[in-house]
Amino acid sequence: MRHCILVISCLFLSATAFADAVNFENQSITIALTQEPPNLNSTRATDLVSFFVLGHVNEGLVRYDRRGRLSPGVASSWEVETDNITFHLREDARWSDGSQLTAHDFVYAWRMMNDPNTAAPYASIMYPIKNAEKIQKGDLPTDALGVTASDNFTLRIELENPCGYCVAMMVHISFYPIKASFYEEHGERYGADVENLLYNGPFYMSEWTHGAQMKFLKNNHYWNSDTIHLNEINIAYITSDNRTRLNLFRSNSIALARLGAETVRDAAEQGVRLRTFLTGGIAYLRFNFIDEKITKHKKLRQAIKLSFDAEEFVNKIIAIPGYKAAYSFFPSWLQGVDDKFVNEYPLADTQVDLEKARRLISELKTELGIEELPALTLLTVSSPTGAKIAEYFQGKLKVDLGLEVKVDQQSFKQYIDKTNRGDFDFSLSSWYPDFDDLMTYADLLASYNGNNRGRYINPEYDRWLSILQKSADRKVRMDAGAKLQGIIIEDVPVLPMAETGSAYVQHQQLKGVVRRVLGADPDYTFSRVIKAKKQ
Helix, strand or coil, X not given: CEEECXXXXXXXXXXXXXXXXXXXXXXEEEXXXXXXXXXXXXXXXXXXXXXHHHHHHCCCCEEXXXXXXXXXXXXXXXXXXXXXXXXXXXXXXXXXXXXXCCXXXXXXXXXXXXXXXXXXXXXXXXXXXXXXXXHHCCCCCHHHCCEEEEECCEEEEEECCCCCCHHHHCCCHHHCCCCHHHHHHHHHHCCCCHHHCCCCCCEEEEEEECCCEEEEEECCCCCCHHHCCCCEEEEEEECCCXXXXXXXXXXXXXXXXXXXXXXXXXXXXXXXXXXXXXXXXXXXXXXXXXXXXXXXXXXXHHHHHHHCCHHHHXXXXXXXXXXXXXXXXXXXXXXXXXXXXXXXXXXXXXXXXXXXXXHHHHHHHHHHCCCCCCCEEEEEECCHHHHHHHHHHHHHHHHHHCCCEEEEEEXXXXXHHHHHHCXXXXXXXXXXXXXXXXXXXXXXXXXXXXXXXXXXXCHHHHHHHHHHHHCCCHHHHHHHHHHHHHHHHHHCCEEEEEEEEEEXXXXXXXXXXXXXXXXXXXXXXXXXXXXXXXX
């Protein structure tokens, strides 16, 4: 579900931040975010923090339960046919203003998502819906989209082709409903502040001091509110600094803290119980393919790949429990036909080969008629870990390949702006899954995908991607995935570095926190605060 930078943002402390981590009587918790959510418009959001917020305050047709299984959300049931899906909505589903949530709210939101004038970054996720691609290309009007409200509580979806993953895909925020009258009242301000967003999830946002704090309260209009234990989630800190978060946890100011390499050691030495979790994402380098960039040359990209040691990167640079070396853009948890995809379609040689890498650099210089390649700009988000990774590549590429690298560290919003404009040679990034299928990674490199910020265009890649997307035969689909994997290895539009993991600490009175690969993470929807044990 999800695009994000490996580590992000800088430190902000709110003036009222010093609350207890947990409160049993009030059923409230205090936590920290790593960054300010840059966009809470569900048609525009692309980052993990926005997904986290939206996943707690809004809900789609389906959601994940506490065991990570697909379960009913706004829809109480559904029927899947070869060429259509029918969802039956709950009559007790309400918006936070008390108004009825209807099938028309989904039709409105999905049409807007496909409108080329909206330029939604995730628009291509809707390609399986009838006419979605043609609408996005401007060939048909938005009302031609294959989604209709038969009545207030029946939503019918016509499919362009058979789609074995479409119900699971509906968890993604791109498929959330939007109330037309509310959106049109707020216009461009939709999602920009507390009063500019309407809520239908387990919680609603009652406060948002930008750059400082947020607060969620239990949403009594939520159809399943009787099962929600927490009354309040205080986001009292926004900081990407790992040590600050550990210190806040140690001082009983926050109930859960994500750790970095240096704080893992600190926590272990202090006797704090560590938890680990494989988050399911891929950390990678993204290369820029626009004409004026030196990284458009395949030999340069291949040379960088041949010089990269994934085991060294994970064990010495990241050094966080839960991370593992990545050699494919398709992580090891993804299912193939009968086994994991990486087991059924293993990669060939993944060894470092500096001799070949240097030969490729030499050949490229000769072809271009230059003695030295121009300096490369590596774009990252300003943070301690981001700086550490950037310095690693800066030193390694200089020593191994004689390449000069300039590091461009930016705030998260500036990073997003620069990647959208193509203002980089290569950039540090991560991608997290939107749904449980190979498509959630493969689609990222489609020529038509708004999140393909390196502007990679390969008709052969698009051809095999179309087979992966449209075939109903799992073996045919996974064979197509293997072809895509081979193209990525050969062309190097991205360089996979690590499968992401997380080390964290959690307050002993906080129970029911769900950590998952898919959906909002961490998910506090099912959490509760238990009584403190007597000493």
